[in-house]
Amino acid sequence: GAVVSQHPSRVICKSGTSVKIECRSLDFQATTMFWYRQFPKKSLMLMATSNEGSKATYEQGVEKDKFLINHASLTLSTLTVTSAHPEDSSFYICSARDLRDTTNEKLFFGSGTQLSVL
């Protein structure tokens, strides 16, 4: 089945540093990828929709200058948390749709990145 590789799986960093998370579709092409964050015992909250070759669409309340998204190819999207602070500590997870899926239904998830900012 389709696989989405996300790394790193865990990051511990100092406050003020930037962290890049990669999400790669291994055996399919994805024009659209979604980035979510999840706090403990909470729902996955959509942060942004990443579109290959164009600007990402951010959800209300998500700072686009804080969470930089790049989707430069059909198989790779990156999320960079700039100047991370402790309140950015969370579980970040990406998902992708196969370009060939005309029903737009099936989502394939990365394994998630646990970010801890000290």
Added chain:
Amino acid sequence: RKEVEQDPGPFNVPEGATVAFNCTYSNSASQSFFWYRQDCRKEPKLLMSVYSSGNEDGRFTAQLNRASQYISLLIRDSKLSDSATYLCVVNKGGSYIPTFGRGTSLIVHP
């Protein structure tokens, strides 16, 4: 009102029990519906899609009620391995952007 609402639980049931979860959605134009399973600190995994006519996959049955805007998941003969969080996912009408409920926690005990 939240777009997708679920009772967070936890639902604590013995092995062999039958348990049901509901999920309500606010956008009447929503087009497609799913149940995902998520284990702690892992990625969600698709459990089943939910079709208008209802569908069954082994011990799991999903149903959609468009008039009342809810979907349900029924698990029969619960196993210890069914312990997880069950996420309701609704695709926004027209845009296919998936919206997740906060999940319902299920704990199956011996």
